[in-house]
Amino acid sequence: DPVRPSGVSSTDAEHAAAIDAAGRIAGYLAGQGFPEPLIADSGNGAHLLYRIDLANDEAATGLVKGVLATLNALFSSDVITVDTANHNAARIWKLYGTVSRKGDFTPERPHRRSGIISAPAEIEIVPTERLQAIAGLLPRDEPPRRKKGGRGIDLASWLLSHGVAVRSTKPWNGGTLYALEECPFSGAHKDGAFAIQFANGAIHAGCHHASCGGGAQRWPELRTMHETPAKKEGSGERRVSRAPGGKEIEAPSAAKNSIPGVAKNPAPPPDEYRRRALEILRTGDALAFILDTFNKTHVGDRTVAECLAYSVASRSVENTNGLHVSISGNSGKGKTHACTTMLNLIPENSRLKGTVSDRALYYDDDLRAGTVFLFDDVSLSDDLQEVLKSATANFCEPIEHRTVTTERKLRVCTIPPRCIWWLAKVEDPGDDQVMNRMLTVWIDDSIEQDRQVFEHIKNHESKYDRGPTPDDIQVCRAIWEVVGEEVCEVTIPFARQIGSSTTQNRRN
Numbered sequence: 001d002p003v004r005p006s007g008v009s010s011t012d013a014e015h016a017a018a019i020d021a022a023g024r025i026a027g028y029l030a031g032q033g034f035p036e037p038l039i040a041d042s043g044n045g046a047h048l049l050y051r052i053d054l055a056n057d058e059a060a061t062g063l064v065k066g067v068l069a070t071l072n073a074l075f076s077s078d079v080i081t082v083d084t085a086n087h088n089a090a091r092i093w094k095l096y097g098t099v100s101r102k103g104d105f106t107p108e109r110p111h112r113r114s115g116i117i118s119a120p121a122e123i124e125i126v127p128t129e130r131l132q133a134i135a136g137l138l139p140r141d142e143p144p145r146r147k148k149g150g151r152g153i154d155l156a157s158w159l160l161s162h163g164v165a166v167r168s169t170k171p172w173n174g175g176t177l178y179a180l181e182e183c184p185f186s187g188a189h190k191d192g193a194f195a196i197q198f199a200n201g202a203i204h205a206g207c208h209h210a211s212c213g214g215g216a217q218r219w220p221e222l223r224t225m226h227e228t229p230a231k232k233e234g235s236g237e238r239r240v241s242r243a244p245g246g247k248e249i250e251a252p253s254a255a256k257n258s259i260p261g262v263a264k265n266p267a268p269p270p271d272e273y274r275r276r277a278l279e280i281l282r283t284g285d286a287l288a289f290i291l292d293t294f295n296k297t298h299v300g301d302r303t304v305a306e307c308l309a310y311s312v313a314s315r316s317v318e319n320t321n322g323l324h325v326s327i328s329g330n331s332g333k334g335k336t337h338a339c340t341t342m343l344n345l346i347p348e349n350s351r352l353k354g355t356v357s358d359r360a361l362y363y364d365d366d367l368r369a370g371t372v373f374l375f376d377d378v379s380l381s382d383d384l385q386e387v388l389k390s391a392t393a394n395f396c397e398p399i400e401h402r403t404v405t406t407e408r409k410l411r412v413c414t415i416p417p418r419c420i421w422w423l424a425k426v427e428d429p430g431d432d433q434v435m436n437r438m439l440t441v442w443i444d445d446s447i448e449q450d451r452q453v454f455e456h457i458k459n460h461e462s463k464y465d466r467g468p469t470p471d472d473i474q475v476c477r478a479i480w481e482v483v484g485e486e487v488c489e490v491t492i493p494f495a496r497q498i499g500s501s502t503t504q505n506r507r508n
């Protein structure tokens with residue numbers, strides 16, 4: 001599946017990215033002894049169909065789940081995801097030849113007809129041991145943590161301070177899996193390497209390529225590669241044990257002053273992005289850089305972008321209840337687009353994938369402090385209204401919301417501290433108490449804005465204006481990464497001069 005806003009069809013670029021990824025995954029699985037699959041275009045994304053011959057029981061379901069989890073860990077990125085939900089035998093599937101009609105048909109997000117891209121003459125059965133090999137490729141259980149050596153390594157900080165670039169970060173069996181940008185064990189390929197930190201602190205690193213051990217534990221080796229000084233000075237070998245600023249990073253103490261959880265497992269940006277981010281923060285205008293990058297994708301609405309940026313920054317303020325944003329204005333005028341554009345500029349581990357729903361809050365037990373939640377196009381359930389109310393009232397504290405389902409089962413959702421709430425297209429966010437804590441901003445729904453958006457689309461499609469570079473986006477994320485590393489007190493020297501037209505409603 002391409003990563004895209006929910007409830008709409010994919011753009012041509014998103015659609016192509018999914019089909020491209022399916023080809024890469026099929027290639028990888030062929031190398032792992034899988035027969036040729038049927039490859040299909042779902043209309044929005046891509047399907048790989050493999051024939052299996054297993055009993056319809058729990059063990060088989062677990063095996064299929066395991067295969068999908070491994071593929072998700074190895075291949076999902078900012079651009080595409082492997083849908084791990086497709087593991088049950090009773091799944092209802094696409095009838096190829098039918099048209100996918102998700103959301104409205106627009107030139108940018110058209111409805112497409114699904115269809116078979118390629119099919120082998122005979123669809124062979126995948127041998128069970130091939131499924132087992134993929135399902136068992138990555139360690140699932142925590143390896144025992146070594147006692148000696150005293151304080152443990154914080155893998156995220158270690159990767160960052162040793163210049164090991166991370167492509168994506170995702171939860172892994174209670175811990176975190178970092179997909180590495182380049183394979184440290186081989187020069188023959190770039191993809192495939194990963195490092196996992198389990199909940200107990202134990203670390204496993206490896207690469208899925210057979211030539212690199214097919215996922216075998218290589219963390220001690222990776223560590224030695226970076227921590228042992230090079231034999232010769234200037235031999236070109238890396239001996240970095242310092243952060244770019246020259247300050248030694250010590251994981252446990254560095255975490256003390258940061259947004260708890262945010263800096264604990266940051267996706268370390270590659271050194272170069274961090275270097276540029278630090279340069280902008282020291283000598284440039286970080287806000288302007290972020291807003292300019294935003295405007296390369298979203299025309300106008302600079303004020304909306306500013307409010308969203310301030311709200312992200314408020315995570316790093318000690319003495320605040322946080323700035324949360326509610327966007328008003330006519331529908332269809334880009335409220336969602338503004339939010340998702342800004343969301344894309346913050347680090348992946350600081351945002352909830354997709355939009356907020358009961359499901360996301362109750363079943364995602366990997367929420368981090370400082371997460372940005374986007375409520376998009378939803379009417380809030382009573383439960384969600386309560387959650388929103390207590391989370392915005394107790395910004396600096398974690399909150400626990402308990403409720404009972406219709407089946408009388410207890411459900412608990414825990415919201416970590418310093419989370420930010422963005423409301424776009426929300427019908428009824430609850431009572432005034434919630435709205436009083438929101439920074440309300442209007443989307444530009446003027447005719448002039450409409451004209452400029454149209455011009456932008458034309459420029460973009462004619463490749464006259466290519467939009468933000470992936471580098472700019474990474475630098476924005478690195479800026480937020482750096483800003484998120486500290487929480488500081490803010491004083492407003494002119495606070496005493498602020499007046500309000502009505503005492504009843506200071507929102508005005």
Ligand SMILES: [Zn+2]
Nearest residue numbers: 183186207212
């Ligand atoms: Zn490798």
